[in-house]
Amino acid sequence: MTQANFSDDAQTVTEIVTLDLVADQAGVMTTVTTAETPTSQFQDIKDQVLTILSELPAYVSNFFADYQKPLITVGLILAGGISIKVMLGVLEALNDVPLVAPVFELIGMGYTGWFVYRYLLKAANRQELLTEIDSLKEQVVGNDS
Structure with a gap:
């Protein structure tokens, strides 16, 4: 089993390499397994999430620019439906008051x-x-x- 450390300016990656050697045949390896440490996996996931979150305002503004009219139409329909529901609720409450x-x-x-x-x-x-x-x-x- 060997351990190698690779240094980069931005991050440090530690790899653990496991080699299984076949004793019967000289120079033949059966399996090579590499395992990254959990901290480097966490760093990769964190970098991906930060990249997505940093580009989110651009995605949202492009989406709104592309679909502005349909979004406004859907919003107006929803607002109209909600206002009709509220108005009917108020009228029903007024009808329950005597006289x-x-x-x-x-x-x-x-x-x-x-x-x-x-x-x-x-x-x-x-x-x-x-x-x-x-x-x-x-x-x-x-x-x-």
Whole structure:
């Protein structure tokens, strides 16, 4: 059994080499086994992990640059689903409070009556409503010029 130490500027590697010699035949070896010390294996693993972690910001920024639109779309869909779930939970909690649901129904019927009286009974008021809808649509969508 021989032991060799190899020195490098960056790290030290220690190898243990085991040789089994055949006694019947001169100069014939049957097995050669090399075993690295656990510290050098740990050093290799540590170097690989540090390399991956040092390059992680570049990988993440490249991934986001390549898939920016799909990621934003998925994020908006998830945010919309979560907000709908929260809104339904709040409304269900409000429905459990006595007299809140009937009061909201009265408010809704009152607003509907006012809306019909204000905008839908007369032709001039309907034209005013269409003008307001068109201006709102231009603000949201933009002009088709």
